[in-house]
Amino acid sequence: MLPSPPLQMVACSLLLFLLLPPLLFRPAAAAEYTVGDGPWDSGTNYAVWADKHAFAAGDILVFQYVKSQHNVVQVTESTYRSCDTGGGVAGVVKTYTTGFDKIQLTEPNTTYWFICDFPGHCLGGMKLAVKVSGAGAGAGGGGSPPPSGVPLHPTSRGAAARSGWPAVWGSLTLAVLVFVINYCIAF
Ligand SMILES: [Cu+2]
Secondary structure, eight states: OOOOHHHHHHHHHHHHHHHHHHHHSOOOOOOEEEGGGSOOSTTOOHHHHHHTOOEETTOEEEEEOOTTTOOEEEEOHHHHHHOOOTTTTTTEEEEEOSSEEEEEOOOTTEEEEEEOOSTTTTTTTOEEEEEEESSOTTTOOOOOOOOOSSOOOOOOOOOTTSOSHHHHHHHHHHHHHHHHHHHHHTO
């Protein structure tokens, strides 16, 4: 009868090889936010809403609105402040008009500026500034906020807004890993 330890070692190595990568390279948890927790309209204070969340690179903003009544225009900071796009071109980075716009915040350490360009809406409060931290989701630290001239939204570094599944997923993987290590040590 052949001794089994070599086979066990191979099996253990294989299991660890398969289990370690997903544990080490967890997918980043990109959070998806419905802007204002409701429709993009004139009746929401978006500064207050943005203050409640800590945005990370990769997160997605969802603007929901009646497209004949509003739009979403990503603008420069100065246009955000003036609310004047000069006919839709001055300081305009990108215009969205579908009524259901999903916009990913791809750049870390960046502030994204959005307004509605329908007459009077921006001045009436339809404007959103979102400060994206440098830290990836769940990473907890890292980048410092950009030196913006205007104090914006002091982001709490917590991940409260993030979905909990990655943590659960990581815990499960860890549990299985511990089980396998125990199994391997037994031989
Ligand atoms: Cu509007």
